[in-house]
Amino acid sequence: MDGIKQEEALELQRLLQERQSLSIFEEATLHYTSLCFDKCIGRIGTKLDSSEQTCLSNCVERFFDVSESVLYHIAGSADGPNQGQEKGGSFF
Amino acid sequence: MDGIKQEEALELQRLLQERQSLSIFEEATLHYTSLCFDKCIGRIGTKLDSSEQTCLSNCVERFFDVSESVLYHIAGSADGPNQGQEKGGSFF
Amino acid sequence: MDINALTPYDRNRFMAMMEEKQVKDSLRLYHNLVERCFLDCANDFTTKTLTAKEEACVNKCCDKFLKYSARIGQRFAEQNTAMVDIQQQLISENASQ
Amino acid sequence: MDINALTPYDRNRFMAMMEEKQVKDSLRLYHNLVERCFLDCANDFTTKTLTAKEEACVNKCCDKFLKYSARIGQRFAEQNTAMVDIQQQLISENASQ
Amino acid sequence: MSYFNQQQAASNQTFMQLEHEMEAMTDVFNKIISSCHTKCIPTKYSESDLNKAESVCVDRCFSKYMIVQQQIGSKLQELSQNVQEMNAEAAARASQ
């Protein structure tokens, strides 16, 4: 590519990386916001009461706890519920 | 592209078109199946009873009726609820 | 973000992006409306067309959703004044050309 | 669809596609499980970790979903014997090489 | 590039059909998983296994979904044929 100097190329790379990681953080914020909002807030009252606040401040970490728990559980039963699935096979 | 004769190119084009239209039909079948299944069938009983059957046979056409109704309604109120949206503008 | 940094070329790109966005948003709105009002209003299924009651429901469903959507849009614009200002500036500059 | 029409090159493509599919399916299963079991089981939010009751719920939720999913898979395979036969044939031919 | 000789073309076509079929089947599978879970599996999770009622429900739900899929497919085909017939009639009238 004509006209692109070394420093410009490095700058571009840095910007792309920055944009990528911002994007992942934004994706996560978007996803957990809607998840925790739907989970923690029932009836829309005047303000966020203390139980809603508690729920919200613990929501993300409890989600990670569940993720970890599920992963551990699936990994443990890798031979069980996947009967019929041979290497490369599917059989749904 | 070397080696592609006229007839092969036409055959390829025909196949692509075929695959495209099959795909649209399949997409529609997939979408309306899940929509009508969720809509028409509540409790899972022994077999599909007559009210469920009636619902299913009319489901797709009622969906088209609603689509038409909504379209007509939106087109009619094009000046109303989009206040603030100028040409090319958004303001959400 | 300095808007004045935008070249005329990129200003046009922005306007084109906004128009494309409006088209996409309208399509999405339409599909959401149809699915929602179908699920909420179509309950009879014994007749060859929608009943008068169902038609009325669909109309109210549409109106309500559009007004609801517009209200959220207003609150959203109030929250995001920076972006709204940018949009307004670029649109008026485009119009005066 | 004549499976014997597949060249060795395309057989490999098929195997690669199946493996990729399995990876995607596993990821999707994982994400579905986490979201579902979170929504259904995590209700306390007053403690710093999941309570014992919630942990037990998550375990049962996982087991149940996996067994449910396997059952649907069985019924599905019974319905789609043609595709299952194709998969089995290609896999065993691949294994015997 | 001699890619498009007869044998390779036939092989490629078969591959693409398989790929397409697999994709379509995956979509249907996932829709069924979603719909039948709502209708058959209660969310209180008292035990790890599917009990008898749940198993029966799942099997029935699956069959019904397949029946519905076939009916919807037929209905869509019928409706699109009607549209084609109407278009053909309109074209015939227009050319008179």
Next chain:
Amino acid sequence: MSYFNQQQAASNQTFMQLEHEMEAMTDVFNKIISSCHTKCIPTKYSESDLNKAESVCVDRCFSKYMIVQQQIGSKLQELSQNVQEMNAEAAARASQ
């Protein structure tokens, strides 16, 4: 190609930031539309307009969503900083 001169590079960067921002805002907007409709708009549709209770609900729902978004963003940042600190400590220990 002299595309990457200073002015055009700055302009392009601004454009991409705007595009990114618009996309993010659209995503948030659509999530709010979905969540707040469930919580505020009953499905029996007795009238065309939003009544007072629904309007109040919608406004409150919107503010709450914004508050939740901010809290979640802070929490994720805090958690990722913790991970970074742990990694730095582990690296420091490993290099001793």
